[in-house]
Amino acid sequence: MAKQPKRSATDRVYPRDLAATLLRTWNPEPFFEGWPRVELPPKAVLGQFLDVCYHASMLTEEGRPTVFRIVLQDSKSPVSPRHGEELPPVTRYTFTKPIPFTETELRRLAPVADPRKVLIAVESTGEGDQAQLQIYGLVDIGMALWEMARHERVMGHSSPEALVVVSTRPGELSISRGDRPVVRLRDGRIVSPTDSVLHEGPIAEFFSPASTVFINNACQLAEIDQDPDEDDGLRMAHQTFIESLLLYTADLHHGGTLLFVPEEMAHDDPRLLSRVSIKYVLPSTRPRDALVSAMAARLQHNAVMTSLEDRKTVKIEVLQALEALAEREQECDDAAKDAARFIASLTAVDGAVVLTDTLRIIGFGAEVIAAPAATDTVHIAQTAQGDESRPIEFTEFGTRHRSAYRFTAGLDNSVAFVLSEDGGIKAVRQVGPRLLLWPYFNIGFVTALT
Incomplete structure (x- = not known):
C-alpha cells in the first residue's frame, strides 16, 4: 500500500487561519429569547487575541503546561442571561486596574484560574489602530456545569454568552460560544467535533x-x-x-x-x-448490577411521583415513603458512579x-x-x-x-x-x-x- 504523503509546513494551521475560519462560520444570533447576540471583534483584534492565546499555550511553569480558559467579553456586558437575582450563580470579579493581555500575564494568572470553573476575562478597548486587549478580571461560574458535564448533577450554570478559548496542552486551542463547541486547533489542524459516538453511528x-x-x-x-x-x-x-x-x-x-x-x-x-x-x-x-439497581430505583420513584400529580392532599405516610424512595435512588446512583470510578482506576x-x-x-x-x-x-x-x-x-x-x-x-x-x-x-x-x-x-x- 502506498504511503500517505507527508504534510509540509504550508499544510499547518496557525492562529491567523483560525481567525479566518471563525469569521466565516460564527453564528452571532441569540440561542434563546432574551439572550444577547454574540458578535466577534474585528479581524485584527480577533487575530491578536488568538495569537496571544496560542503562544501562551506554549509556555510552561516548572515543566507544567499553561492551562487556561479565557472569555472575550466587554466588562459592562452581563455574564449571565439570568437577571435580577439577589445572588447570581455566575460572578465577575474585577481588578481595580486592568492588566495587559500578554503571554506572560496569562502564564502568571493561569494557576489561580481553575479552568473547570474560572475564566480569565478579557476585553478590547479603543477603536481602530488604537484598539488594545486587556485582562480586567475573573469570571467564576462554579463547579455546577463541570459536574453536570460528568453526569454528576442534572442542572448547571452556563458560561457567559461570548467567545471562549480553552487550552489544555501546547499548541491546542478549543474555541466555543459559551459552552457550545465551535472549532479546535489541534495538532496543526482545524477540527470540529463529531456528535457523540455513543448516541449514533x-x-x-x-x-x-x-x-x-x-x-x-x-x-x-x-x-x-x-x-x-x-x-x-x-x-x-x-x-x-x-x-x-x-x-x-x-x-x-x-x-x-x-x-x-x-x-x-x-x-x-x-x-x-x-x-x-x-x-x-x-x-x-457489580457495575451492571449497580446500574440496573439505579435505573429500577428511578422507575419506582418516578412512578410514585406520577401517582401524586393530581392529588390535592397527600398523607404523611406517602410523603415519607416518597422520601425513602428518593434516598434509595440517590444511594443507587452513587453506587453506579462508584462502580464507574472503580473501572477507571x-x-x-x-x-x-x-x-x-x-x-x-x-x-x-x-x-x-x-x-x-x-x-x-x-x-x-x-x-x-x-x-x-x-x-x-x-x-x-x-x-x-x-x-x-x-x-x-x-x-x-x-x-x-x-x-x-x-x-x-x-x-x-x-x-x-x-x-x-x-x-x-x-x-x-x-x-x-x-
Whole structure:
C-alpha cells in the first residue's frame, strides 16, 4: 500500500487561519429569547487575541503546561442571561486596574484560574489602530456545569454568552460560544467535533442491544412495565454510565485502554484468548448490577411521583415513603458512579481493561497479542456515522493505539476506547472493510470544558 504523503509546513494551521475560519462560520444570533447576540471583534483584534492565546499555550511553569480558559467579553456586558437575582450563580470579579493581555500575564494568572470553573476575562478597548486587549478580571461560574458535564448533577450554570478559548496542552486551542463547541486547533489542524459516538453511528449500534437488556432488567427489578420512550433518562442510562467511565478515566491523566466485547464472552473464551493475555482476571457483575439497581430505583420513584400529580392532599405516610424512595435512588446512583470510578482506576495498571457490553468486568492488565492486522491503515471518521473518513497509517500512532487497532480489527464485534495522558479520548471499531477511528467527539459539554 502506498504511503500517505507527508504534510509540509504550508499544510499547518496557525492562529491567523483560525481567525479566518471563525469569521466565516460564527453564528452571532441569540440561542434563546432574551439572550444577547454574540458578535466577534474585528479581524485584527480577533487575530491578536488568538495569537496571544496560542503562544501562551506554549509556555510552561516548572515543566507544567499553561492551562487556561479565557472569555472575550466587554466588562459592562452581563455574564449571565439570568437577571435580577439577589445572588447570581455566575460572578465577575474585577481588578481595580486592568492588566495587559500578554503571554506572560496569562502564564502568571493561569494557576489561580481553575479552568473547570474560572475564566480569565478579557476585553478590547479603543477603536481602530488604537484598539488594545486587556485582562480586567475573573469570571467564576462554579463547579455546577463541570459536574453536570460528568453526569454528576442534572442542572448547571452556563458560561457567559461570548467567545471562549480553552487550552489544555501546547499548541491546542478549543474555541466555543459559551459552552457550545465551535472549532479546535489541534495538532496543526482545524477540527470540529463529531456528535457523540455513543448516541449514533457504529459505536452506538454496538451498545444498543445491551441498553435494551438494561431497560428490561430494570423494569423487571422495579416490577414496573415502563415504555422506554416515556423516559429519556432510562434509555440513556447505559450510555451515560459509559460516558462517565470515560471521563473518570480521562481525569486520571495516565492514559489507558478499555476493550468492550459481547456479553457471551468469558475470560477463557478462545476468541478472546487468541487476542489478549489478561494478567489479572477479575470477573464481576457489580457495575451492571449497580446500574440496573439505579435505573429500577428511578422507575419506582418516578412512578410514585406520577401517582401524586393530581392529588390535592397527600398523607404523611406517602410523603415519607416518597422520601425513602428518593434516598434509595440517590444511594443507587452513587453506587453506579462508584462502580464507574472503580473501572477507571483499573486503567492505572499497564495494559487494557476488558469488559462486556453489559458492563461485566472480565479483567485488566491485558496485553494485546493478536497478529498484525490485515491492513496498516486506520480511517479517521469525520462524522459519528463514519460515512466520511480519511486514511492514515498505523505508524502515525503509538503502541497503545496500535494495540487497540489490532484487537478491534481482529474481532469485528468489539469496541475500543483509547485514552491519552493529556485526557484525549478516541473510539475504534471495525466497520465492514474499514477500521474506523473517532479522534474527537462530543461527550456532554466536555469538548468545550476539557
